[in-house]
Amino acid sequence: xxxxxxxxxxxxxxxxxxxxxxxxxxxxxxxxxxxxxxxxxxxxxxxxxxxxxxxxxxxxxxxxxxxxxxxxxxxxxxxxxxxxxxxxxxxxxxxxxxxxxxxxxxxxxxxxxxxxxxxxxxxxxxxxxxxxxxxxxxxxxxxxxxxxxxxxxxxxxxxxxxxxxxxxxxxxxxxxxxxxxxxxxxxxxxxxxxxxxxxxxxxxxxxxxxxxxxxxxxxxxxxxxxxxxxxxxxxxxxxxxxxxxxxxxxxxxxxxxxxxxxxxxxxxxxxxxxxxxxxxxxxxxxxxxxxxxxxxxxxxxxxxxxxxxxxxxxxxxxxxxxxxxxxxxxxxxxxxxxxxxxxxxxxxxxxxxxxxxxxxxxxxxxxxxxxxxxxxxxxxxxxxxxxxxxxxxxxxxxxxxxxxxxxxxxxxxxxxxxxxxxxxxxxxxxxxxxxxxxxxxxxxxxxxxxxxxxxxxxxxxxxxxxxxxxxxxxxxxxxxxxxxxxxxxxxxxxxxxxxxxxxxxxxxxxxxxxxxxxxx
DNA sequence: CGTTTTTGACCCGCGC
DNA sequence: GCGCGGGTCAAAAACG
Numbered sequence: 310x311x312x313x314x315x316x317x318x319x320x321x322x323x324x325x326x327x328x329x330x331x332x333x334x335x336x337x338x339x340x341x342x343x344x345x346x347x348x349x350x351x352x353x354x355x356x357x358x359x360x361x362x363x364x365x366x367x368x369x370x371x372x373x374x375x376x377x378x379x380x381x382x383x384x385x386x387x388x389x390x391x392x393x394x395x396x397x398x399x400x401x402x403x404x405x406x407x408x409x410x411x412x413x414x415x416x417x418x419x420x421x422x423x424x425x426x427x428x429x430x431x432x433x434x435x436x437x438x439x440x441x442x443x444x445x446x447x448x449x450x451x452x453x454x455x456x457x458x459x460x461x462x463x464x465x466x467x468x469x470x471x472x473x474x475x476x477x478x479x480x481x482x483x484x485x486x487x488x489x490x491x492x493x494x495x496x497x498x499x500x501x502x503x504x505x506x507x508x509x510x511x512x513x514x515x516x517x518x519x520x521x522x523x524x525x526x527x528x529x530x531x532x533x534x535x536x537x538x539x540x541x542x543x544x545x546x547x548x549x550x551x552x553x554x555x556x557x558x559x560x561x562x563x564x565x566x567x568x569x570x571x572x573x574x575x576x577x578x579x580x581x582x583x584x585x586x587x588x589x590x591x592x593x594x595x596x597x598x599x600x601x602x603x604x605x606x607x608x609x610x611x612x613x614x615x616x617x618x619x620x621x622x623x624x625x626x627x628x629x630x631x632x633x634x635x636x637x638x639x640x641x642x643x644x645x646x647x648x649x650x651x652x653x654x655x656x657x658x659x660x661x662x663x664x665x666x667x668x669x670x671x672x673x674x675x676x677x678x679x680x681x682x683x684x685x686x687x688x689x690x691x692x693x694x695x696x697x698x699x700x701x702x703x704x705x706x707x708x709x710x711x712x713x714x715x716x717x718x719x720x721x722x723x724x725x726x727x728x729x730x731x732x733x734x735x736x737x738x739x740x741x742x743x744x745x746x747x748x749x750x751x752x753x754x755x756x757x758x759x760x761x762x763x764x765x766x767x768x769x770x771x772x773x774x775x776x777x778x779x780x781x782x783x784x785x786x787x788x789x790x791x792x793x794x795x796x797x798x799x800x801x802x803x804x805x806x807x808x809x810x811x812x813x814x815x816x817x818x819x820x821x822x823x824x825x826x827x828x829x
Numbered sequence: 830c831g832t833t834t835t836t837g838a839c840c841c842g843c844g845c
Numbered sequence: 846g847c848g849c850g851g852g853t854c855a856a857a858a859a860c861g
Binding site: 584585587589590596598610612 | 849850851852853854855
């Protein structure tokens with residue numbers, strides 16, 4: 310913290326002689342609170358006037374012990390500050406008067422003993438008065454402290470309830486997944502035990518399949534041991550994949566976003582590095598492969614390819630989960646795609662016949678509608694496609710009517726989708742076991758890129774517009790800014806991301822030079 | 830000079 | 846076993 314408040318406090322003690330007894334009050338004043346005092350401004354640097362990034366020194370009694378609830382803290386802080394400032398204001402004046410009177414009485418004259426007695430009596434009266442006020446102040450501070458504690462407990466209770474409800478819901482989802490996994494396992498065991506009853510040819514086929522499967526597993530495991538070559542499967546060290554979808558499972562799920570864009574790649578706020586390009590069969594446009602470079606070893610990859618039929622449509626397929634905090638610019642898309650992927654995995658894995666369970670997915674994703682996003686049953690990996698090509702090209706006009714989710718059963722405006730995704734994601738944060746650290750400094754793993762800040766309603770609102778803007782406009786910075794400002798009036802969640810949107814955008818835009826991707 | 834992109838080679842799964 | 850296609854690697858080139 311800065312040096313200003315310490316000097317201020319000394320000044321207070323020297324000048325008043327009152328705060329030296331502040332411990333008697335049973336409430337140690339926060340340096341931060343002192344710092345904000347308008348009576349005793351800090352040094353000229355002014356560093357103490359606002360929140361600083363550095364935490365208060367250990368052991369100090371500060372009032373921001375739950376930094377996540379910044380707004381609540383600010384309210385409490387403001388209240389405490391106000392009370393204490395008023396208190397101090399009074400004390401200072403009193404103290405100065407007392408000292409001045411006392412000093413003058415002993416220094417200036419002292420000739421008349423009657424006068425001395427008189428002044429001593431006055432001082433005693435004054436002291437009595439101060440005692441009483443001291444008691445009153447003590448009571449005030451106790452009252453403030455009690456209020457503060459009560460608020461704190463209320464907040465803790467609310468947070469606890471929120472966590473419990475999320476835990477219950479995710480546990481239920483978990484059970485569904487485990488049941489599915491059990492069913493699959495049993496079916497597989499049955500198939501592998503069956504060769505006893507098969508003829509030779511069938512036995513060979515079965516063993517071939519087994520060896521083939523084992524090969525796959527071995528390859529994956531080998532990749533797992535290579536942090537760079539295959540970060541996709543390296544489990545986060547602090548998050549053992551117990552009772553949750555494995556990293557491999559999560560990576561298998563894919564989310565495709567179809568959006569109209571003249572740019573070679575939609576800007577989603579993340580930083581990507583191209584690591585390959587291939588000509589895919591049946592499409593004259595090459596497919597580009599990118600991996601996330603916002604953090605070393607981030608397993609997220611994406612493929613970008615133009616639609617063969619309509620080359621203005623860009624299909625971006627995301628795969629994997631970010632293992633690092635994301636900038637605000639990247640959160641909208643990341644949360645949407647991750648939530649879709651989670652729904653894909655948790656709602657229902659592809660069953661043996663390759664069909665999804667649309668009912669569950671529809672109910673979970675879109676409780677207000679029976680529609681759903683397109684799910685590919687024939688793809689090697691479960692893939693959900695979010696079609697955002699039906700929307701207005703102007704991001705400022707995206708809010709209503711919004712983009713649509715195409716579905717074999719109809720379509721539904723995507724306006725509500727990110728909100729639903731956000732809520733679902735919030736509820737599933739524990740299910741995934743990939744959570745961002747609360748202080749936001751440590752790059753805790755994130756469920757497909759979206760940390761838990763979605764519980765803030767305002768941010769869920771932001772996602773609505775931001776996601777649409779991202780998908781439609783390659784100039785993401787302007788689109789996001791417009792979308793957010795139009796809804797929140799410029800307010801954004803305090804995020805922990807490192808890089809700025811502009812930076813990301815600048816990097817992404819360098820791909821404009823890649824004319825290969827524009828199609829032949 | 831460090832980072833990113835390009836691009837041919839390689840690996841692997843799968844179908845025949 | 847062979848070829849095809851998808852995906853990735855990694856050296857070279859390009860870029861800032």
